[in-house]
Amino acid sequence: MYRFLAEILSNECVAKEHYKLAFKAPQLAREARAGQFITIRYVSESFDPFLRRPFSIYRVDGDRVEILYKVVGRGTALMSRMRAGEMIDVLGPLGNGFWLKDDVDVVILVGEGVGVATVMHLAQDLYEKRKDIERVAFVGAKSPDLLLGTQDFKRFGVEVEALAGNDDWSYQPALVALLSRRIEGYRRNGKVVAIYACGSNHLLSDVSNIAARYGVPCQVSLYTNMACGIGACLCCVRKFRDATGGIVYKRVCKDGPVFEAKEVVWF
Amino acid sequence: MKNTPNLSTTIGKIRLKNPVMPASGVFAFWEDIAKLIDLSRLGALVTKSLRAKPNPGNPPPRVAEIPAGILASVGIQSIGFDAFIESELPFLRRFNTPIIVSLAGESVEEFVEMAKKLNSVNGVAGIELNLSCPNVKKFGMHFGRDPEMTKEIVSKVRAVTNLTLIAKLTPNVTSIAEIAKAAEEGGADALTLINSPLGMAIDVETWRPKLANITGGMSGPAIRPIGVRAVWESSKAVNIPIIGVGGIASTSDALEYIIAGARAVQVGAANFHNPYVMIEIIEGLQDYLIRKGIDDINKLVGCLITQ
Numbered sequence: 105m106y107r108f109l110a111e112i113l114s115n116e117c118v119a120k121e122h123y124k125l126a127f128k129a130p131q132l133a134r135e136a137r138a139g140q141f142i143t144i145r146y147v148s149e150s151f152d153p154f155l156r157r158p159f160s161i162y163r164v165d166g167d168r169v170e171i172l173y174k175v176v177g178r179g180t181a182l183m184s185r186m187r188a189g190e191m192i193d194v195l196g197p198l199g200n201g202f203w204l205k206d207d208v209d210v211v212i213l214v215g216e217g218v219g220v221a222t223v224m225h226l227a228q229d230l231y232e233k234r235k236d237i238e239r240v241a242f243v244g245a246k247s248p249d250l251l252l253g254t255q256d257f258k259r260f261g262v263e264v265e266a267l268a269g270n271d272d273w274s275y276q277p278a279l280v281a282l283l284s285r286r287i288e289g290y291r292r293n294g295k296v297v298a299i300y301a302c303g304s305n306h307l308l309s310d311v312s313n314i315a316a317r318y319g320v321p322c323q324v325s326l327y328t329n330m331a332c333g334i335g336a337c338l339c340c341v342r343k344f345r346d347a348t349g350g351i352v353y354k355r356v357c358k359d360g361p362v363f364e365a366k367e368v369v370w371f
Numbered sequence: 372m373k374n375t376p377n378l379s380t381t382i383g384k385i386r387l388k389n390p391v392m393p394a395s396g397v398f399a400f401w402e403d404i405a406k407l408i409d410l411s412r413l414g415a416l417v418t419k420s421l422r423a424k425p426n427p428g429n430p431p432p433r434v435a436e437i438p439a440g441i442l443a444s445v446g447i448q449s450i451g452f453d454a455f456i457e458s459e460l461p462f463l464r465r466f467n468t469p470i471i472v473s474l475a476g477e478s479v480e481e482f483v484e485m486a487k488k489l490n491s492v493n494g495v496a497g498i499e500l501n502l503s504c505p506n507v508k509k510f511g512m513h514f515g516r517d518p519e520m521t522k523e524i525v526s527k528v529r530a531v532t533n534l535t536l537i538a539k540l541t542p543n544v545t546s547i548a549e550i551a552k553a554a555e556e557g558g559a560d561a562l563t564l565i566n567s568p569l570g571m572a573i574d575v576e577t578w579r580p581k582l583a584n585i586t587g588g589m590s591g592p593a594i595r596p597i598g599v600r601a602v603w604e605s606s607k608a609v610n611i612p613i614i615g616v617g618g619i620a621s622t623s624d625a626l627e628y629i630i631a632g633a634r635a636v637q638v639g640a641a642n643f644h645n646p647y648v649m650i651e652i653i654e655g656l657q658d659y660l661i662r663k664g665i666d667d668i669n670k671l672v673g674c675l676i677t678q
Contacts, residue, residue: 105406107646145644151592151620152439154644179436195646331434331441331643334403337396338445339434353427353448358403 105334106131107195109147113168114188119250122218123184124162126170132196133164138226139300139325139362142171142196143333146182153179156195158330158357160222160302163256172221172252198333199361202226202300202323204234209295212283213241213262214311216303220253222325223300224260231260238295240265240286244279244307247271273306280310287318299323301365309370322365328356335359343369376660377667378653380414380634382612383535383560385469385496387414387635390668391625391653394616394639395420395473395499395539395563399448401462407646410466412653414635418455418463420475420501423485425451435572435581440591440618441640442570444584447475447501452485456492469496471537479524486528498534500524502554503541503566515541515566518553525557537614539563540601547601548608555609563614563637564605565598590640594618599631606632606673620648622655632673 110127118124132142143156157179159171175181186192204211211230213223220243230239239262245251248268257264265282267275290297299322301311308324315322331339335358344367346352351369354360378389392415398404399419410416428448435442450458452474463470472495476482482500489495502515502524514520515538525538538554540547542565551562567588572581580586598617606613615633619625620641628636641648660668 105403107407150439151641151644153436154440154591154640155436156644193645329432329434329436331443331640332397332646333643334407334646335400336398336404337434337443337643338399338428338448339443341428341431341433341448343431351427353431358400 105196105198107193109191110194112186112188112190112192115184115186117184118172119252121175122172122250122252123175124170124172125183125186126168127192127194128167129169129194130167132194133167133169136161136164136169136197137201138229139201139222140197140199141361142194142198143330144183145193146186147191147193153182155331156333157183158198158327158333160325161225162221162253163224163228172218172224174218195333199357200359202362205298205321207296208237208298210238210240210290210297212286212297212299213239214244214283214299214301214303214307215241215253216244216307217246217250218252219302219325222302224253224256226300227257227260227262235261239263242279242283243267244275244303245269246273276307276310279307280314283311284314287314287320291318301325305370308365312365312368312370315365323362324365324368325361326356326363326368327361330357333357345369374666376657376665377669378656380669382537382614382635383497385415385471385535387469389414389653389656390629390635391649391656392417392471392635392637393642393649394637395501396445397639397642400459404642404646408650411468413468413649415469415471415496416463416466417471417499417637418473420447420449420473421452421455421485422447422449422475423452423477423481425449425454430583432581432583435587437570437572437589437591438593440589440593441643442572442582442587442589443567444582444587446584452488456488460492460494464494470494471497471499473499473501473539475501479527482524483527483531486532489534490532496535497537498528498532499537499539499563500528501539501566503539515550516544518549521550522553522557525554525559529558535560537561537563539566541566542568542597542601548604551605551609555611559611561612561614562605562609563616564601565617568594568597590618592618592620592624595624595627599627602628602633603631603675619652620644622652622659625652625656626659626671629668629671630673630675632675634669634672
C-alpha cells in the first residue's frame, strides 16, 4: 500500500454514464492482485467532494492501470470530466483480493454493471497464470448497451454469457437460471467449480443461494460507502455471520472487499 | 540562518514534540496508517474511545458525504477496554509518542473504573473523557450537555488518576463556555473542543436517511468555523489549555485554532481525504513560524487581534 500521484492516460466514455479511465502506475500494475482496490482523490485545492472514492482495477497493461466506473454522484461526475495529462492521487493496493484453490477445473465469473471491472482483473490474472482452468463469465446489465467488457473477457479466453434487461432488472432471474443449469452440467461431468462475483446485492444474494444449493465455493466482492479505505475508521462495515451463527460487523475495506458468500448477511 | 522554531508544547503533564495529533475515533486500528506515516513524528496518539465492554456499534450505513465533509455514526464500536489494552495498546507503545486514551463510559462508574484500571497500565500519558459522542443514545452527549454532570464525572475521575485529564466537549449546547468552566472546576487539565456537531442527511429518491442511525456527527472542513468559535469562546472562560479539533485539513486551518486559543490541535476526517495531512501540517507550521519570524509556536496561542 502506498500513495502516489498518477498521470491520466485516457478517460473515455464507453457507454451511457460509464467511463474507462487509464493512468500510469508501474508499481501498482505489477503488485495489485485481482480483487484488491484503490482509492482516488482528485488533485485539487477543494475539500468538496471530500472523501476518496474506491474503485476496482479493471485491467492492467504494462504500466497502465485501468478502472471502469459509472457516474453515480458528484465525485464520479467530476472525474468523468478529467482529461489525459491531468493528475490523480491514488492510494493502493487496498484490501484482500480473490483467492483460488489449486484443484479448480472451472471458474465462473459473475459481473453485473460496473461489477464487471472487479472480475475482469481476475480474468486477466487467470489468463496469465492459469489457462488450464475453464473460464466462463456471466455478464448482466439493465440494457444491452451497458453490457461491458464482453470483448475483453473473450480476449482473456473467457466464454461469455451476456444477459440484458429492458431498462430493468428482468435479466436477473434468467441469469441465475442459466447459472444453475451450467453448474448442474459441470457437476454431471465431475468438474470442480468456483464462483467469483461482483454486482448488486440482489444478484449476489441469488448467486450466493445457488452456490450454497450446489455446494460450490463462491466469493463475492462487496461495495459500501467508505471513508478511510485502510481499516481504521469502521465506517464501511457490513453484517456477516460468524462461525457460531452470530452476527458480526466486518470492515469491507480491510477484512474484504472479497468475502466468502456464505458469510454475508444480505438483507 | 535562524534556529529551527520551537513546535513543542505541553498539555497538563504531557510534553508534545509538536501540537498535532489525530482526533479520537479516526483510527480504531493503526496498522495501515503506520505504513503510510511515521507515528513517531506526531505530537500524541489519541485512541478511539474505549467502552468498558465490547460493543458492536451502530448498523450500517455509517457514513455519508456532505458538502466539504462527512456525516458519520459509527456508534463507538469497540472491542472493549480490556481487549484494547491487551491487544492494541502494545502496538502504539512502539512509537516514541505520548498515548492519550479516550474513554466512553455508559455511567459515571464506568468512567471511574476504566480510569482506575489505567493506573496499572504502562505507557499511557493521558485520558480524554468522551463526554460528548453524538451517536450513542443512552449516554454520550447527555453528560457533556449538563455542566453539573460534566463537573461530577471529571471530578470523580480526577480523584482516581494522576494522568493528564482532558475533557472532550460537545458543541451541541447553548453555551460551550459554561460547560468548559464546569470541566475546569471538576479538575480537568485540558479541554478538547469540539466533538461532532449533530447533523442529518436524506436520500430524496428513497425518502430514507442516509445513515441507519438517522442522525450523525458532522466532520470535515464544513464544521471548522463552529470549532474555532467554540475554542475562542471557551479560551476566554478557562485557564487550562485547549486542544482544538473540527475540520482541520491544512496548516492554515490548524493556525486558525491556535490563534483562537488552542495550544494543540487534533486532525480527524481529513486523514481520510489525505493520510499524510498531519505530517504536512507539522511541516507547514514550521514553515509558517520561519516565514513570520516567530521562534516558538506557543507565542501564537490566543494571539487573535479583535480590534
